[in-house]
Amino acid sequence: MSETQNDTFVTGYLLYLLAASSEQASAQFHDHVRARGLRVPEWRVLACLVDNDGMMITRLARLSLMEQSRMTRIVDQMDARGLVTRVADSNDKRRVRVRLTAEGRDLAEALVKDARRHETRLLSALADTDAARIKGVLRTLLDVLDRPDAT
Amino acid sequence: MSETQNDTFVTGYLLYLLAASSEQASAQFHDHVRARGLRVPEWRVLACLVDNDGMMITRLARLSLMEQSRMTRIVDQMDARGLVTRVADSNDKRRVRVRLTAEGRDLAEALVKDARRHETRLLSALADTDAARIKGVLRTLLDVLDRPDAT
DNA sequence: TCGATTTATATGATTTTTCATATTTTCAGC
């Protein structure tokens, strides 16, 4: 008994399993993203914009799971780098719409393709039953959490 | 069609579902942790140490999903605050064992109790089938990711 | 048992992230 192993709580704790799964499942792809010269938050922005170009900063922040002020600065940098442009919303002058540039779109589409491939590989490493269930379970969890009575 | 909604990729992407689930499922409890005067990484350290007191920094970092140098500084702060103490390992002088103080242990045990309660509530908000499956699916995913041939 | 390698931790410098709050614009009710 060289290394006393209790590990009774953390390892079985739902929030740990979620954090660890997310972290570890993403690690490889995030390396790929960085190899392509992007930081992870930037990749998230690109992915959101491929789905729906011209999102406003606030929504981009919510979807990308980060704070608004941080998103403002990330958009700054991506703008400076020529991946996106800021466009004033004509109806509501408070809003800033973020649009992909041609370069941004190319990069985004290439990475989405890579992401899909990676996801397929990941799912195929799971048993069929697990692969079939995982997304549904997570979506259900997210739905439940969205309800105001959540907890 | 006021807000053009495509949302074809991100919302259904496994790595997004994992990150979002983790983020959102944890949000409430993390607020609780902060209300108790701890930052999230500190709570993670306490939770690990309740399971297995005297872990070394490196292992603590791996389990808490963070970098070693970051963990060194977090342990510094927790030490300064009286939650843990550093103990030199007698067999291997490179190692630093992190031990809970009495105060640290009290806080840790209280929070673990809260965490378990919170987890129970969370799981009971899911349908029985989902609740029964979620941990298993995540554990399987983690197992697969641990294998060297992972992807 | 010496030297090269690996492992564990620490630290300086830089970059990110956060927090609080300012600014600007819209909206709701009167």
Place this chain on the structure above:
DNA sequence: GCTGAAAATATGAAAAATCATATAAATCGA
């Protein structure tokens, strides 16, 4: 059409995280 509240974004200052690397101890092989 005013006024106060709410929403969207930006920004300065502070705290935290990262990256590269230093230091020190253990281990492995010839």
